[in-house]
Amino acid sequence: MANEGGSIAAAQSRTGRKAPARPSRLVFPFSAIVGQDEMKLALLISAVDPSVGGVLVFGDRGTGKSTTVRALAALLPPMQAVAGCPFACDPAKPGDLCEACRTAARRVAISVPVPVVDLPLGATEDRVTGALDIERALAEGVKAFEPGLLARAHRGFLYIDEVNLLEDHIVDLLLDVAASGENVVEREGISVRHPARFVLIGSGNPEEGELRPQLTDRFGLAVEVRTPRDLPTRIEVVRRRDLFDRDPKRFTAAWAKEEAATRTRILAARRLLPKVSVPDAALEAAARLCLALGTDGLRGELTLMRTARALAALEGDREVTVAHLRRVAAPALRHRLRRDPLDEAVAGTRVERALAEVLPP
Amino acid sequence: MSTEAGPQPADDAVQAALLLAVDPVGLGGAVLRAPAGPARDAWLAVLRAGLPAASPWRRLPLGVPDSRLLGGLDLSATLAAGRPVAERGILAEADRGIIVAAMAERLEAATAARIAAVMDSGQVAVQRDGLSDNLPSRFALVALDEGVAPEEVAPASLRARLAFHLDLTGLRLPALAAEPILAARALLPDVEAGDDLPEAMCGAAASLGIDDLRAPLLALRAARAAAALAGRARVTKEDAELAARLVLAPRATMVPTEESAEPPPEPPPPPDDQSEQKEPDRGPDPKELQEMLVAAAQAALPSGLLEALQLREAARRRSATDGKAGARRNAARRGRPVGTRAGQLRSGDRLALVETLRNAAPWQAVRRRENPHGPPIRVRKEDIRLRRFRHKAGTTAIFVVDASGSSALHRLAEAKGAVEMLLADCYVRRDQVAVVAFRGRGADVLLPPTPSLVRAKRSLAGLPGGGPTPLAAGIDAAAAIATEAARRGRTPLLVLLTDGRANIARDGTPGRPAAEEDALSAAVPIRNAGIPALLVDTAPRPHPFAKRIAEAMGARYVPLPAADAGRLSTAVAAARPAG
Numbered sequence: 048m049a050n051e052g053g054s055i056a057a058a059q060s061r062t063g064r065k066a067p068a069r070p071s072r073l074v075f076p077f078s079a080i081v082g083q084d085e086m087k088l089a090l091l092i093s094a095v096d097p098s099v100g101g102v103l104v105f106g107d108r109g110t111g112k113s114t115t116v117r118a119l120a121a122l123l124p125p126m127q128a129v130a131g132c133p134f135a136c137d138p139a140k141p142g143d144l145c146e147a148c149r150t151a152a153r154r155v156a157i158s159v160p161v162p163v164v165d166l167p168l169g170a171t172e173d174r175v176t177g178a179l180d181i182e183r184a185l186a187e188g189v190k191a192f193e194p195g196l197l198a199r200a201h202r203g204f205l206y207i208d209e210v211n212l213l214e215d216h217i218v219d220l221l222l223d224v225a226a227s228g229e230n231v232v233e234r235e236g237i238s239v240r241h242p243a244r245f246v247l248i249g250s251g252n253p254e255e256g257e258l259r260p261q262l263t264d265r266f267g268l269a270v271e272v273r274t275p276r277d278l279p280t281r282i283e284v285v286r287r288r289d290l291f292d293r294d295p296k297r298f299t300a301a302w303a304k305e306e307a308a309t310r311t312r313i314l315a316a317r318r319l320l321p322k323v324s325v326p327d328a329a330l331e332a333a334a335r336l337c338l339a340l341g342t343d344g345l346r347g348e349l350t351l352m353r354t355a356r357a358l359a360a361l362e363g364d365r366e367v368t369v370a371h372l373r374r375v376a377a378p379a380l381r382h383r384l385r386r387d388p389l390d391e392a393v394a395g396t397r398v399e400r401a402l403a404e405v406l407p408p
Numbered sequence: 409m410s411t412e413a414g415p416q417p418a419d420d421a422v423q424a425a426l427l428l429a430v431d432p433v434g435l436g437g438a439v440l441r442a443p444a445g446p447a448r449d450a451w452l453a454v455l456r457a458g459l460p461a462a463s464p465w466r467r468l469p470l471g472v473p474d475s476r477l478l479g480g481l482d483l484s485a486t487l488a489a490g491r492p493v494a495e496r497g498i499l500a501e502a503d504r505g506i507i508v509a510a511m512a513e514r515l516e517a518a519t520a521a522r523i524a525a526v527m528d529s530g531q532v533a534v535q536r537d538g539l540s541d542n543l544p545s546r547f548a549l550v551a552l553d554e555g556v557a558p559e560e561v562a563p564a565s566l567r568a569r570l571a572f573h574l575d576l577t578g579l580r581l582p583a584l585a586a587e588p589i590l591a592a593r594a595l596l597p598d599v600e601a602g603d604d605l606p607e608a609m610c611g612a613a614a615s616l617g618i619d620d621l622r623a624p625l626l627a628l629r630a631a632r633a634a635a636a637l638a639g640r641a642r643v644t645k646e647d648a649e650l651a652a653r654l655v656l657a658p659r660a661t662m663v664p665t666e667e668s669a670e671p672p673p674e675p676p677p678p679p680d681d682q683s684e685q686k687e688p689d690r691g692p693d694p695k696e697l698q699e700m701l702v703a704a705a706q707a708a709l710p711s712g713l714l715e716a717l718q719l720r721e722a723a724r725r726r727s728a729t730d731g732k733a734g735a736r737r738n739a740a741r742r743g744r745p746v747g748t749r750a751g752q753l754r755s756g757d758r759l760a761l762v763e764t765l766r767n768a769a770p771w772q773a774v775r776r777r778e779n780p781h782g783p784p785i786r787v788r789k790e791d792i793r794l795r796r797f798r799h800k801a802g803t804t805a806i807f808v809v810d811a812s813g814s815s816a817l818h819r820l821a822e823a824k825g826a827v828e829m830l831l832a833d834c835y836v837r838r839d840q841v842a843v844v845a846f847r848g849r850g851a852d853v854l855l856p857p858t859p860s861l862v863r864a865k866r867s868l869a870g871l872p873g874g875g876p877t878p879l880a881a882g883i884d885a886a887a888a889i890a891t892e893a894a895r896r897g898r899t900p901l902l903v904l905l906t907d908g909r910a911n912i913a914r915d916g917t918p919g920r921p922a923a924e925e926d927a928l929s930a931a932v933p934i935r936n937a938g939i940p941a942l943l944v945d946t947a948p949r950p951h952p953f954a955k956r957i958a959e960a961m962g963a964r965y966v967p968l969p970a971a972d973a974g975r976l977s978t979a980v981a982a983a984r985p986a987g
Contacts, residue, residue, distance in 0.1 A: 174540060
């Protein structure tokens with residue numbers, strides 16, 4: 048299992064050589080997305096506190112699911128990383144460094160964009176986990192590790208569109224890495240392990256098929272999106288999309304101020320987050336709600352609390368209140384309900400019903 | 409239709425081809441429903457002639473593997489060169505051109521999802537075989553839909569993204585000597601649609617019952633393309649009407665009524681910086697325009713719309729079910745192949761030779777250097793790829809529910825509960841369920857095979873009950889689904905819930921003796937085909953005839969006078985063929 052230490056160090060010098068640059072095409076601004084408040088809030092919360100555990104977005108076609116996720120990527124404030132590290136190690140957290148960064152004589156911190164990595168359908172395992180760099184092995188006879196998508200997504204977001212159509216063996220792999228926070232690759236006699244902690248974002252249409260429960264479990268928040276029904280909203284969606292398609296530069300420029308404001312809001316919330324307190328009353332309310340809904344395990348309660356805290360931070364509040372809980376209960380809990388075949392109501396409605404009973408306004 | 413009765417479908421179809429040549433990427437493409445024949449060829453010829461010379465034109469064969477669709481390692485070139493050689497896939501090759509998908513009604517959901525993702529982003533994300541790249545891929549897709557039955561249509565994820573849905577069946581397209589439409593392409597970016605058009609298109613879409621917001625957006629683009637084609641820098645009423653006929657009409661789900669024409673809405677104020685040129689209206693006001701568009705779309709609706717809409721609904725329900733239609737592999741035993749996986753080769757596993765070689769190919773030079781003496785091609789155990797089959801996941805449980813008589817409502821409710829329990833229990837195995845109900849004169853497929861709990865719930869809600877008992881019709885309908893499921897490599901399981909009191913014969917006539925005889929003869933093919941079956945006798949006092957039916961079907965007979973959902977799902981789970 049021992050590894051030629053030099054080979055990994057060698058890989059460091061040429062960070063992401065093959066990694067395609069972030070597409071320079073302009074993306075639709077996050078702030079310009081009409082409606083879909085729950086989806087936008089869930090994504091902002093995951094940007095404020097990654098430990099909330101990712102977002103699953105399920106719903107109708109043409110509701111801008113992937114547009115919104117890609118818009119988030121453009122919005123995220125940059126982060127600090129060790130220069131040259133293929134895993135973008137955090138210089139501020141010596142405990143989380145990869146092997147090479149730990150042993151390096153000196154580490155230079157640079158500002159890099161937060162990775163938002165697409166895992167496309169049809170990706171093969173070797174590209175997901177990483178593999179040996181074939182070309183370097185051929186040209187120089189060096190066994191160097193070519194990081195995969197999991198390495199690129201470390202400390203950032205891994206986005207899977209049509210997540211319910213992802214091949215089973217890739218899902219298995221993701222579950223394994225998401226549980227351990229570490230990716231292990233063995234090939235051609237070398238063995239590499241590196242940290243791989245990322246926020247998983249999945250989207251899909253339930254009509255194409257259900258998601259495996261083990262995978263659903265991995266998502267902290269689950270959001271249901273619907274096509275907007277009222278005409279003025281629908282018109283505004285079409286109008287803005289049309290304006291963007293016709294002149295993306297002008298459109299993004301027109302929204303730059305809103306985008307900057309949202310970015311500032313995320314940063315302020317991150318600073319405030321450690322100071323937000325959770326009073327006993329809120330803890331108790333969360334426990335009562337989970338009990339009433341019969342969610343399995345403590346994970347639901349924990350996510351509900353963390354989500355409410357991130358929401359409070361986003362709103363600039365220093366204390367979690369029942370009002371915060373009420374707003375995030377549906378996304379934090381709706382995918383954790385046991386299925387009751389005799390209950391016709393969709394999960395979101397059941398959460399609302401429980402809310403009305405347990406935490407009446 | 410007389411020549412004076414407004415626009416001809418054949419002319420509109422040709423217009424659609426020309427519009428697509430003007431703005432292929434913006435319009436996404438077209439679904440062409442037609443058998444192979446002169447009309448289809450003529451349409452494709454118009455499109456091809458309208459494109460700039462040397463535009464790529466690629467055919468997408470059915471069942472195309474990922475390595476060909478998305479690209480990957482070129483196996484033979486890699487082996488020859490001794491280093492990895494990449495191969496572009498069809499999607500990347502078709503950049504700035506057209507992809508023609510043959511037999512699109514049988515396209516797999518997984519393939520459709522890959523294509524849809526590329527259409528949305530304009531590039532292929534290749535993360536395969538050690539290659540990592542984003543290749544530009546902007547194209548229009550022409551989905552050739554040769555479906556005959558109304559539920560055989562191209563996947564919904566693609567239909568939503570393709571502007572035009574044309575039915576060329578029985579049309580004669582006018583001969584047209586088209587030439588590349590270069591001027592219109594150049595003009596397109598400058599075409600102004602006017603501020604009212606988005607509003608009018610959205611309103612028209614709403615009154616035609618179109619949910620998907622892509623529809624009004626595509627209609628807007630089609631109107632601009634029409635103006636560009638005519639050499640105008642401004643969209644006219646005629647352009648908008650053409651767009652409504654071509655884009656909105658085929659997507660209509662209801663006939664607009666007078667009342668449903670909503671009052672013109674006040675759009676929410678855009679943010680300050682976005683105060684777009686709010687010029688004084690030059691055209692008709694949006695309300696008037698919207699009514700004209702609805703009228704135009706309505707004129708293009710086929711007669712007997714309601715019937716057509718019901719068929720379309722059935723199609724919608726089917727089209728989302730996963731599965732490659734007609735993958736007639738010797739599948740029943742091993743399931744259908746669904747790609748490859750890494751693993752150790754043990755007895756019983758099947759080697760995926762090409763994938764294994766593909767994995768080994770790039771390493772040949774390295775391995776030769778490590779050990780110059782050895783076989784010409786060196787395959788190591790980490791190269792091994794095994795075929796994956798979807799045989800464990802392959803059960804399709806078909807519930808045949810007797811919806812007749814007085815106990816129908818109770819029985820239906822329990823069947824409903826059992827279906828949902830089974831579904832909830834079965835995601836991991838990726839099982840499918842289908843529901844057939846029979847009552848009155850015949851049988852209805854309430855739910856074509858689906859893995860989706862959402863759809864199952866929707867279709868089971870509001871199931872009618874009561875009336876006489878056409879048992880034979882119910883068994884026939886179920887047998888048809890079972891045969892189709894088996895043909896797709898799945899294992900069917902038939903669950904018949906009845907009290908066995910057949911009293912309607914196959915031909916719809918009442919009378920117990922004929923009805924029972926027909927039911928028995930309908931049951932025999934089930935046994936002959938070896939379809940596992942379960943007959944749940946729901947009569948308060950079990951009747952010998954139900955048992956006879958079970959014997960004729962080769963079904964297990966389970967008397968459950970008070971079948972409740974829980975016991976029912978347990979019984980079905982027990983009857984499920986092992987893995």
